[in-house]
Amino acid sequence: MSAFADTLLDWFDRDGRHDLPWQHPRTPYRVWLSEIMLQQTQVQTVIPYYARFLEALPTLPDLAAADTDKVHALWAGLGYYARARNLHKAAQVCVEKHGGELPRELDQLTALPGIGRSTAGAILAQAHGLRFAILDGNVKRTLCRFHGIGGWPGGSAVEKQLWAIAEDHLPQARLADYTQAIMDFGATLCTRHDPACVLCPLQDGCVARREGLVEQLPEAKPGKPLPQRRTLMLLLRDSRGHVLLARRPPTGVWSGLWSLPEAGDHDQARAFVARHAGADFDAADPLPPIEHTFSHYRLHIEPLGWRIADAGVAQHDDLRWQPFDQLADVGLPAPVKKLLGSLTP
Numbered sequence: 001m002s003a004f005a006d007t008l009l010d011w012f013d014r015d016g017r018h019d020l021p022w023q024h025p026r027t028p029y030r031v032w033l034s035e036i037m038l039q040q041t042q043v044q045t046v047i048p049y050y051a052r053f054l055e056a057l058p059t060l061p062d063l064a065a066a067d068t069d070k071v072h073a074l075w076a077g078l079g080y081y082a083r084a085r086n087l088h089k090a091a092q093v094c095v096e097k098h099g100g101e102l103p104r105e106l107d108q109l110t111a112l113p114g115i116g117r118s119t120a121g122a123i124l125a126q127a128h129g130l131r132f133a134i135l136d137g138n139v140k141r142t143l144c145r146f147h148g149i150g151g152w153p154g155g156s157a158v159e160k161q162l163w164a165i166a167e168d169h170l171p172q173a174r175l176a177d178y179t180q181a182i183m184d185f186g187a188t189l190c191t192r193h194d195p196a197c198v199l200c201p202l203q204d205g206c207v208a209r210r211e212g213l214v215e216q217l218p219e220a221k222p223g224k225p226l227p228q229r230r231t232l233m234l235l236l237r238d239s240r241g242h243v244l245l246a247r248r249p250p251t252g253v254w255s256g257l258w259s260l261p262e263a264g265d266h267d268q269a270r271a272f273v274a275r276h277a278g279a280d281f282d283a284a285d286p287l288p289p290i291e292h293t294f295s296h297y298r299l300h301i302e303p304l305g306w307r308i309a310d311a312g313v314a315q316h317d318d319l320r321w322q323p324f325d326q327l328a329d330v331g332l333p334a335p336v337k338k339l340l341g342s343l344t345p
Contacts, residue, residue: 004146004202005171005178011201012181017043017188021050026176028102028127029060035119036083039136043187049078061100064091072257072331079334081254086114104128117163125175133166134179135159138186144218145190148207153218227297232269233260233336235287235305235343236277242321243340244277245330253294258322258330260303260339269304276319279306292335303339 020043022034033053037046053074057063063071068088075084090112094102102123103109109120118139121132140153143162151158171178189196197209208214236244246261248254261276263269270281287303322330327340 002169002171004169004205007201008181008185009171009174009178012177012184016177016181016184020180021047021054023180026126028123029063030054031123031127032102032115032119033087035122036087036114037078039083039119040080041078046078049075060091060094060102063088064095064100068256069258069330073329074331076257076331076337077334081257081331081333083114084331085256089113090115102127104130106132122179125179127176129175131170131172131175133163133170134183135163135166136183136186138183138190139166141192141218142182142186142190145195145208145214146202146206148211148213148217150217151219152221154221226293228300229297230300230302232263232265233290233301233303233339234263234269234273235260235303235339236273236279236308237305237343238308238310238321240310241324243324243327245320245322247318253299254333256331257333258320259333259336261319273306277306277308279308287339290335290339301335 020034022030034046034050037050037053056070056074057066066088071084071088072081075081078084093112094100098108102112104124106117106120106124109115109123110117115123118134118136121134122136124130124132125134140159140162143149143165144153147165149158149161153159153162189200195214197203197206197214200206200209203209208217234244244261245258248257248259250256261272263272266281273279273281273284284304284306287305290301290303292299292301324340327337332340
């Protein structure tokens with residue numbers, strides 16, 4: 001066993017997290033679900049979503065058989081909704097091609113939607129004890145600091161170097177514990193901001209600490225100003241306590257979720273409310289603007305509201321009048337869920 005792995009495992013035995021829900025038991029499905037949820041999301045945020053999701057869909061075949069709206073509703077609020085879509089698709093592929101189980105071969109795992117090399121390694125190491133490395137953001141940060149590696153870790157050359165180092169550090173045994181240990185270490189000690197270097201069991205060998213580079217490593221991705229986009233969201237409510245929802249397109253932001261209808265300008269909004277609700281556009285009630293930031297742009301939302309007497313409009317697959325008390329049954333984007341939650345039916 002490498003000194004690096006030995007030190008991390010000793011630390012994990014003393015101070016690591018041993019009561020996470022996906023650790024008991026570490027089945028392939030439970031580990032996979034946790035790994036997908038933990039992408040871009042912190043553990044404390046994930047745990048209640050994980051418990052709710054697992055209670056509703058306890059097995060991979062259950063997930064494969066679930067309808068899209070149910071999966072989206074269980075995921076709603078976690079963000080990065082492509083994760084939920086890929087999770088659902090991958091489960092269906094497993095039922096079709098792998099007997100309702102996640103495969104144990106790396107190439108078959110990475111062929112599934114939403115499972116990259118690091119996620120596949122985490123599943124194989126934690127669920128089966130196989131000797132595969134992971135390289136999520138926590139691990140990249142830890143290795144960049146410990147070895148003093150410059151450059152953006154998402155670049156191909158640096159990432160290739162980090163994969164080689166991650167594999168060199170793998171122990172011969174206790175792969176599940178080691179995988180959890182190195183993730184925990186980056187999440188709780190070697191954090192992005194204000195890392196706890198004085199408590200770090202690896203501090204004596206850490207190049208970044210020795211050379212005063214802890215705050216500089218890992219290097220950030222060369223940045224560009226976030227583009228700004230604007231949209232009108234049309235909030236139409238009827239006297240029976242329904243709100244008009246529109247299904248988002250199958251690709252793009254919030255794809256496949258139910259949301260408020262949108263319009264690019266007032267002319268489009270005027271035409272929509274006249275056609276689908278018979279509402280007077282000029283009677284709109286402006287609501288406080290909302291700003292929502294994605295990883296690749298910032299969205300400025302201008303909500304406009306109308307009250308109409310009766311939702312006497314034909315529904316179809318992409319447009320529905322949803323009762324306010326049943327909004328939890330559909331997946332809603334976070335800013336829309338927050339907006340609707342602030343209103344009375």
